[in-house]
Amino acid sequence: MKPSAPKLAAIGSAGFGAGGVSLASLAITPEEFASRRRQLMQMAGDDAVMLVAAAPERMRNADAAWPYRQDSDFHYLTGFPEPEAVLALLPGRQHGEAVLFCRERDPTHERWHGESIGTDRAVAEFGMDDAFPIEDIDDILPGMIEGRARVYCHFGSEPEFDARLLGWMRRLRQLRGGGVVPKEFVALGHLLHDLRLYKSRAELKLMRASASIAVDAHLAALQVAVSGRREYEVEAELLSVMRSRGAVSAFAPTVASGVNACVMHYQSNRAALRDGELLLIDAGAELDCYASDISRTFPIGGRYSREQRALYEVVLAAQLAAIDEVRPGHPFNAPHVAAVRVLAEGLCELGLLKGSADAAIADESYKRFFPAKTGHWLGMDVHDVGDYRVGGESRVLEPDMVLTVEPGLYIPPDDRSVAERWRGIGIRIEDDVAVTRDGNEVLTERMPKEAEAIEALLAAR
Missing domain, CATH: 3.90.230.10 (Creatinase/methionine aminopeptidase superfamily)
Structure with missing residues (x-):
């Protein structure tokens, strides 16, 4: 069954011929990304959490990286173009359901690699409800997961992220009094990929x-x-x-x-x-x-x-x-x-x-x-x-x-x-x-x- 169509902001027209395209007029709006996230959370239910990681940087050889290309699912839900980021969707969370962990601004890093977006712009420009430095994810995310029945994720796609996810589950079990650990890992693609099928x-x-x-x-x-x-x-x-x-x-x-x-x-x-x-x-x-x-x-x-x-x-x-x-x-x-x-x-x-x-x-x-x-x-x-x-x-x-x-x-x-x-x-x-x-x-x-x-x-x- 086709998911309900998101409410879209008006998109300007652009010429697609030899004169090139106007990327600004073609860009998907933050409102549409937010609508996609809401649809996904409605499909998953209030007792679930959805975790999606950005694509890692991949090395071509030695210290030379391949040109970076964002993970398609992560881009579909955020439009966020950087690596070292994790999206957590937490239906019903009082302080905001869409939480992004991303790189914080760092002058030394930016001198070599260019300006980063940072947590403030993740909220202001990308429509996130909340954002935290990626360095703090191990301390913050387990508490957000506590009490949820299911974790929707792409388990098995990226071994490094899988290891971190299992580490968060262990950390949750070690919380004082014993944290309530989700009992199910569910393939996120079953829901998300059906949304992506309809343009x-x-x-x-x-x-x-x-x-x-x-x-x-x-x-x-x-x-x-x-x-x-x-x-x-x-x-x-x-x-x-x-x-x-x-x-x-x-x-x-x-x-x-x-x-x-x-x-x-x-x-x-x-x-x-x-x-x-x-x-x-x-x-x-x-x-x-x-x-x-x-x-x-x-x-x-x-x-x-x-x-x-x-x-x-x-x-x-x-x-x-x-x-x-x-x-x-x-x-x-x-x-x-x-x-x-x-x-x-x-x-x-x-x-x-x-x-x-x-x-x-x-x-x-x-x-x-x-x-x-x-x-x-x-x-x-x-x-x-x-x-x-x-x-x-x-x-x-x-x-x-x-x-x-x-x-x-x-x-x-x-x-x-x-x-x-x-x-x-x-x-x-x-x-x-x-x-x-x-x-x-x-x-x-x-x-x-x-x-x-x-x-x-x-x-x-």
């Missing part, structure tokens, strides 16, 4: 902006993807456009030319581009922790060969059929079922599979060329949270859910059961699709995918 108006605006930035990046990459260049040069163009628009890459891009496109999660991005081959690009932008995910496949030399075009048209038809199934009341797997039907019929028509499409689906022989699913949830994570099945059945799509639709065909270069002219062709077409009240909205529709439109763009390079 608010503000979230959808961010996702449209993220999608538009990704489209700009793909269009720019298409212009430089010519014979003789390397896959990493195309990747560099993608990343350059994303960063110039205030976004980062939502995941390591796949830039796969020729037979590399038959590797589902190709990451090397080092091969040379050659005329006569296809280039598959799978890349998305992340804007303020919201992701997009686009795949396109186009001919490096500017025109599809006969075999490439034939397979491309099959994949495109499958994708259009799948998108048409993204509508309220349809099961999540309906786009996959539709795509598989079109792919199987196309493979049989072209002679890559023998017999009928019904047989290819029944015996799953189509999986030789399409071993994947047709999509996944999309949101703060590229493969976003949310159950795909409920009560043993495929989940029913509802308005404000967002998913990808990405059928493909991948003919292994060493598959001698097909004629040589088909071997080594890999094609994927992927768009981001939001479920609306009466159908769907393709967030990435500005990125061309018809073969004629792609060839026209390449001819104009």
Whole structure:
């Protein structure tokens, strides 16, 4: 069942094209973050406590850290961008239900790492009811937990936080007179991830902006993807456009030319581009922790060969059929079922599979060329949270859910059961699709995918 929609403050409009985006007009308001926290506490009950930790800083090597990215659940509830923080939600607490433990201002630390937010701004700007220095959490939090029946948390995700949590339980048992220790640890994701599955108006605006930035990046990459260049040069163009628009890459891009496109999660991005081959690009932008995910496949030399075009048209038809199934009341797997039907019929028509499409689906022989699913949830994570099945059945799509639709065909270069002219062709077409009240909205529709439109763009390079 869809949670009740939070009351949102008005969000200004912004241009999402080459001129960039106005991050201020797209920002999710403190009121919306507070509404999410209230919804979660109502779902958990007054006798529970919810604990969510910020993502730790992770080291790349030696003393060099990876660029920091906040934990998605923590960001969803707070918008707070720093590490070394813990959110405690305490329904019914007289002095405030939303309590943040975070780094306090420290001139020495700030000289090296920049200004910290601190406890005062956590309350004033991030809407927390109360805030304490993270250094004091061991002394303060156990007393706040005392008397609660259940602790909702992500136990098992971060061993260091798990150890601290168990330490707080031990400390609570040692309180004078014996503290009342919660008797249950409950997986927080069961409640929180169902909230995240439904996107608010503000979230959808961010996702449209993220999608538009990704489209700009793909269009720019298409212009430089010519014979003789390397896959990493195309990747560099993608990343350059994303960063110039205030976004980062939502995941390591796949830039796969020729037979590399038959590797589902190709990451090397080092091969040379050659005329006569296809280039598959799978890349998305992340804007303020919201992701997009686009795949396109186009001919490096500017025109599809006969075999490439034939397979491309099959994949495109499958994708259009799948998108048409993204509508309220349809099961999540309906786009996959539709795509598989079109792919199987196309493979049989072209002679890559023998017999009928019904047989290819029944015996799953189509999986030789399409071993994947047709999509996944999309949101703060590229493969976003949310159950795909409920009560043993495929989940029913509802308005404000967002998913990808990405059928493909991948003919292994060493598959001698097909004629040589088909071997080594890999094609994927992927768009981001939001479920609306009466159908769907393709967030990435500005990125061309018809073969004629792609060839026209390449001819104009």
